[in-house]
Amino acid sequence: NxxxxxxxxxxxxxxxxxxxxxxxxxxxxxxxxxxxxxxxxxxxxxxxxxxxTHTDFEKAVLSKRSVIETVFDELKNLCQIEHSRHRSINNFIVNLLSGLVAYCLMEKKPCLSVSTTAPVLAA
Known part of the structure; x- marks a missing residue:
């Protein structure tokens, strides 16, 4: 670690x-x-x-960190992006792009609720 x-x-x-x-x-x-x-x-x-004391915007972003961590976890585990033994840069890029495409094709993805953050972002 x-x-x-x-x-x-x-x-x-x-x-x-x-x-x-x-x-x-x-x-x-x-x-x-x-x-x-x-x-x-x-x-x-x-x-x-x-x-x-945090601003409303900072509170909103900090509260959305769990959604961001969920996306990272899905990319690493479900889409198999995390791989540490690539033998060439081409293999790394192909693995990364295929994982991102797999994530894009997933039907149910975590998302941020725009309605709850919109008033904060507009302020």
Missing amino acids: VDDRKPVPDMANGIFGDLFGDKGCLSNSLKEKLKDMGINLITKVRRNMKKV
Whole structure:
């Protein structure tokens, strides 16, 4: 297992704005490092932490993380995208594209309810 926080500064290099993460991303040093890069790290707080006030938009996005995680799980498990022993870049791309096509052809996919997020996004 690798600490989820280690690759974040490298992956966030060159971007700016808000970055939403889970409770595993909580770290004062990471938050400060990202703030210096122009990125605002937004996460839910643990029970033993001080309360943080989030905007309505931030609350809406944080509440939709479970749907996003469900999509990632379906891509990895049902569409078999997760495979670590590709012998060439072509095999990797074919496996990735076939998994995405399989996901697109699935009849029942998780979706975000637009009606509940539309008022928040319009504000």
